[in-house]
Every structure is written in C-alpha cells, then in structure tokens.
Amino acid sequence: MIGEAASVALGWLVGKVTDEAATRTAEGAIKRVLRKRADAAREIALQEIAAGREHVILDIPAQDEAVAILWRYLRAAEEGTARLNLRLMASILAGHNEAPFIHASEFLRWADLVTSLSxxxxxxxxxxxxxxxxxxxxxxxxxxxxxxxxxxxxxxxxxxxxxxxxxxxxxxxxxxxxxxxxxxxxxxxxxxxxxxxxxxxxxxxxxxxxxxxxxxxxx
The missing domain is CATH 1.10.10 (Arc Repressor Mutant, subunit A)
Incomplete structure (x- = not known):
C-alpha cells in the first residue's frame, strides 16, 4: 500500500488531481522524496571522500568541472539509483591518493556505465x-x-x-x-x-x- 501523499502525487502526475491544495500536497511529497535521496547521496559521498583523497572537489582546477561532476552524481541519486551504485560513483568522484584527478567528461562516462549496472x-x-x-x-x-x-x-x-x-x-x-x-x-x-x-x-x-x-x- 502506498501512502496518502504518494497516492496524491501519482494522481497529480496522471492529471487526475486539479485541486490546488492537492497539487501542493503532491509537489510536497515529491520534494520530500528527492530531498531524502539527496541527503542519502550526500552521506555516501562524504564517506567515500573521507576514504579517498582529501578535498577532492576543492582540488579540481575548474569550478565548472566540479559542478558538472556533482550535478551528475546528484541526478543519479534523484533518479533512484541504488546505494551500491551511488557509492561506486562517489568512489570514482573521490579517487585514490595515487590516481590522477578525472575530468568531468571522464566522470560522466563512468557514471553512465555505473548506473547501467545492477x-x-x-x-x-x-x-x-x-x-x-x-x-x-x-x-x-x-x-x-x-x-x-x-x-x-x-x-x-x-x-x-x-x-x-x-x-x-x-x-x-x-x-x-x-x-x-x-x-x-x-x-x-x-x-x-x-x-x-x-x-x-x-x-x-x-x-x-x-x-x-x-x-x-x-x-
């Protein structure tokens, strides 16, 4: 059984909910799910960064590269990517002390592959x-x-x-x-x-x- 908020959200998605209050409930339910996923992804990323290279994001030379990498990671989390896949993606993000930093284009390629795995x-x-x-x-x-x-x-x-x-x-x-x-x-x-x-x-x-x-x- 799905919860009331999730049911309203589903109804809103298929166009069966037009009431303003119900729409706000649906949007709130979706936001809560996304926030929960983002929080879990952040915790996983921090654990992997702690186990990998220090200050990994701060050390990426170009700010737009760091943003692209983090955005792709968070998008995977919002889409419901499994925890183990997120952890592997976060480990790629964090890297090893002996490994060279990867550019956004390389991270995006690995991210697409990792999200395709069970x-x-x-x-x-x-x-x-x-x-x-x-x-x-x-x-x-x-x-x-x-x-x-x-x-x-x-x-x-x-x-x-x-x-x-x-x-x-x-x-x-x-x-x-x-x-x-x-x-x-x-x-x-x-x-x-x-x-x-x-x-x-x-x-x-x-x-x-x-x-x-x-x-x-x-x-």
Missing part, C-alpha cells in the same frame, strides 16, 4: 578484479577464485554466474576467455577475466572499500 553485477566485477590482482592476472585461477567467493552466496550455481558474466561483457570491463558449453545442468564454462577498462576503474575507485562500506555486498 548491484549484483558490481559485486561480480569487484570480486573478479580483486582475484585477478591476487592471482597476478592468471586468468583461469582468478575466475575460479571469484566463483568460489560468489557461489552460492550471490549466484545460485555455475550457470547463474556464467549468465551474469556473459551479460557483463557488454560493458567492456571483462572479456570471455573460454567457450560456454551446455549440459543437462545448464550452461557450463564461460570463464572471464578483467579487461583494461576494468583495471582503469580499479585504479580510480576503491572497489573493495565500496563493497565493505555497503553492508552485505562483499564477495
């Missing part, structure tokens, strides 16, 4: 990236380690993991390194490794920290 896809990517670093990019060993971390906690079985990996190839962040086979149990094989774009993302965002700071998502 939360479970972010967990997949971060886990595979971590294991690739641990295995010194020994692809098969890294994929096997990622599977052990993610199955069955996040993926029910090998087939679900493989389907997720195949879907993520679209992003250019991972590549497929073995052919998918079929058996009576479903899809088999389909090993994956991180692509150069994923390594770049790992340099500008604290992937492990993003999962650790958002409860329940660490692979």
């Amino acid at each position: 939360e479970i896809e972010i967990v997949f990517l971060a886990t595979l990236h971590r294991e690739c670093l641990r295995q010194h990019e020994h692809s098969e060993a890294a994929d096997e380690a990622a599977r052990r971390c993610l199955i069955p906690r996040f993926f029910a079985d090998e087939e679900a993991y493989t389907i997720a990996g195949l879907a993520l190839v679209r992003t250019g962040l991972i590549v497929q390194i073995s052919i998918v086979g079929m058996s009576g149990a479903g899809l088999l094989g389909g090993q994956f490794k991180t692509a150069p774009a994923m390594m770049q993302l790992g340099r500008i965002a604290d992937l492990e920290g993003v999962l650790a700071r958002e409860d329940g998502w660490r692979g």
